[in-house]
Amino acid sequence: MSTEPDLLYTEEEEALRAAVRDLLTDHCAAPDVIARTESDAPHDLALWKTLAATMGLAGLLVPEELGGQGATHREAAVVLEELGRSVAPVPYLTSAVVATEALLACGDTELLTQLATGRSVGALAVALHHAPGAAHRTVRVENGTLHGELTGIADAAAADVLLVPGDDGGLYAVTADAVTVTPQTSLDLTRPLATVALDGAAARRLGDAEPAVRRALRAAAGLLASEQLGVADWALTETVRYLKERKQFNRPVGGFQALKHRLAQLWLEVVNLRAAARAAADALASGEDTDVSVAVAQAYAAPVAVHATEEALQLHGGLGMTWEHPIHLYLKRAKADSLAYGTAGAHREALAGLVGLQAP
Missing domain, CATH: 1.20.140.10 (Butyryl-CoA Dehydrogenase, subunit A, domain 3)
Known part of the structure; x- marks a missing residue:
């Protein structure tokens, strides 16, 4: 028999909130975020490194044996509340949640460890507007290489590795230097979108995309x-x-x-x-x-x-x-x-x- 969930914040969650808020107060002031949106480097990668590597927040959803924190979505939610409160221009949702969840489904331990420790930033190459279960675009798979173009990919500019769905039903890992990322005009300047073009990009199959x-x-x-x-x-x-x-x-x-x-x-x-x-x-x-x-x-x-x-x-x-x-x-x-x-x-x-x- 299932019990009613306790939706109140635990002491650990409140401590996590306080730590994240203190960091963002010191390193994510509004004038700095505004100045960054006017530059050609919208992502604050120094702040991301502190959040991901120093505080270990990129690995909240990853088991401890893979270099993560072995926490749950409740803790990740507290981090996202604070990131929303400061509109922090970091790829937390796209890398530490979306790409990480895709890799957990595929069971790819090597990439999971890289993302969990903050050594790499991941991005799922599915347009930001897609709802769970909705059909999404794929690229052509030919002899282990990928060909095609995908638009509306959030935080692609900050990614080291892209997780790309192929037309054969597979999900493929492609390094950022193997693709062309072109910024798109985005309403939200703190979570920029981009077009990702693949022209014979070398790829490694991770598992089933769907x-x-x-x-x-x-x-x-x-x-x-x-x-x-x-x-x-x-x-x-x-x-x-x-x-x-x-x-x-x-x-x-x-x-x-x-x-x-x-x-x-x-x-x-x-x-x-x-x-x-x-x-x-x-x-x-x-x-x-x-x-x-x-x-x-x-x-x-x-x-x-x-x-x-x-x-x-x-x-x-x-x-x-x-x-x-x-x-x-x-x-x-x-x-x-x-x-x-x-x-x-x-x-x-x-x-x-x-x-x-x-x-x-």
């Missing part, structure tokens, strides 16, 4: 809700803080009843999102009701994160419209995340099928 991609995208969709929670929570917290300081007619703007109602509504949405995100992380960790929990979390997360960041932009007034204030980074991340790993509508449709409530 179960590996499905597992990777399901974990990605479930844990993305925790990143969206971090984004929404930052937007709410910063807006409340600003409205307490900002005065109009010699009164704090936050005291106006209409704004109080908007903030109260937003607080309720964020609290509900926290419950949904925690449930998805716990389900991924325990393996119980995973598909339903992930679909519920993603059906709910995107609208809340977008609403929270839109409210933050509006309620900061003219200041919110400036490039120097980081709100635009959060709004763009929320908008981009609302399409990542399936839209809210796609997840609602999947949920209807899972619980037998399809439309007539």
